[in-house]
Amino acid sequence: xxxxxxxxxxxxxxxxxxxxxxxxxxxxxxxxxxxxxxxxxxxxxxxxxxxxxxxxxxxxxxxxxxxxxxx
Amino acid sequence: xxxxxxxxxxxxxxxxxxxxxxxxxxxxxxxxxxxxxxxxxxxxxxxxxxxxxxxxxxxxxxxxxxxxxxxxxxxxxxxxxxxxxxxxxxxxxxxxxxxxxxxxxxxxxxxxxxxxxxxxxxxxxxxxxxxxxxxxxxxxxxxxxxxxxxxxxxxxxxxxxxxxxxxxxxxxxxxxxxxxxxxxxxxxxx
Numbered sequence: 001x002x003x004x005x006x007x008x009x010x011x012x013x014x015x016x017x018x019x020x021x022x023x024x025x026x027x028x029x030x031x032x033x034x035x036x037x038x039x040x041x042x043x044x045x046x047x048x049x050x051x052x053x054x055x056x057x058x059x060x061x062x063x064x065x066x067x068x069x070x071x
Numbered sequence: 072x073x074x075x076x077x078x079x080x081x082x083x084x085x086x087x088x089x090x091x092x093x094x095x096x097x098x099x100x101x102x103x104x105x106x107x108x109x110x111x112x113x114x115x116x117x118x119x120x121x122x123x124x125x126x127x128x129x130x131x132x133x134x135x136x137x138x139x140x141x142x143x144x145x146x147x148x149x150x151x152x153x154x155x156x157x158x159x160x161x162x163x164x165x166x167x168x169x170x171x172x173x174x175x176x177x178x179x180x181x182x183x184x185x186x187x188x189x190x191x192x193x194x195x196x197x198x199x200x201x202x203x204x205x206x207x208x209x210x211x212x213x214x215x216x217x218x219x220x221x222x223x224x225x226x227x228x229x230x231x232x233x234x235x236x237x238x239x240x241x242x243x244x245x246x247x248x249x250x251x252x253x254x255x256x257x258x259x260x261x
Contacts, residue, residue: 006231010154014147021143028139032132035260042120045256052252060146060245066093 020059027052092235100246103209107250110205111257114198120261123195125188127181131259134177135251138210141170142248145217149241152234157224160237164221167244171214178207199258206254209247216240 031048034041057063144166151159181203189196220240223229229237 005156006154010150010156010159013150013154017143017146017150021139021146024139024142025136028132028135031256031260032128035256036128042261045260049253049256053249056142056245056249056252060142061242061249063097066090066097 016059020055024052024055027055089235092239096239096242100242103246103250107205107253110198110202111253114195114202114257115261117198118194121195122259122261123189125184126259127184128259130177130180130184131255134174134181135255137170137174137177138248138251141167141174142245144170145241145244149234149237152224152229152237153231155231157227157229160224160229161221164217164224164237168214168217168221171210171217171244175207175210175214178203178210202254202258206247206250209250213240213244213247216243 027048031045031052034044034048038044144163148160148163148167151157151163182200185191185196185199185203189199191197191200217240220237223236
């Protein structure tokens with residue numbers, strides 16, 4: 001069976017994913033320099049890890065679908 | 072129009088099955104999170120926020136970036152099949168598997184350095200080896216699952232309205248990435 005490719009929808013979703021990935025990369029680099037530069041970086045690192053975790057769960061794992069259902 | 076009992080069952084199944092699958096997977100993630108939380112808390116309880124100077128920070132940062140990159144390729148694989156692009160599914164699943172293997176090679180180098188500078192006999196060393204080993208095993212099982220999805224995808228399985236096999240595996244891969252987002256600062260940065 002041949003399936004039609006939804007190129008427009010695919011591009012839009014891909015752009016969103018890449019934007020999220022760029023944010024994750026930026027936060028990781030910030031995390032590294034915060035850890036290297038600050039004497040007690042604990043609170044900042046917790047905040048940055050939480051932000052990265054939220055981005056992954058919200059945009060990559062689609063946690064909201066558990067409560068909404070459907071694709 | 073009245074539906075036959077079989078058709079009604081199929082319709083209900085199609086409506087509720089994806090939700091039940093997702094809920095089941097998230098409950099599994101919750102149980103996994105408790106396991107990782109136990110190991111992470113053990114690191115802080117036994118050695119506070121102390122860490123050895125010999126930690127290879129550039130290597131840890133590099134494999135973190137590799138794992139994050141594998142998450143975007145996994146996302147693109149799922150997005151591809153959701154929009155009917157089978158070639159994209161195969162391409163991005165292959166990239167994800169490759170990046171996962173690169174991450175594992177990095178982990179092997181980490182292990183070698185750990186044994187040399189802070190062996191498992193030390194408090195930090197035992198926490199390090201346990202956490203990295205636990206996560207590394209999850210990465211390995213994720214790669215196996217991704218390879219199974221890749222094989223099925225190549226054989227023509229999965230369609231835009233039926234790709235739970237890909238979705239489940241990709242979500243698991245993101246969970247492995249999420250665990251590393253916590254483990255990386257726990258072992259290297261605090």
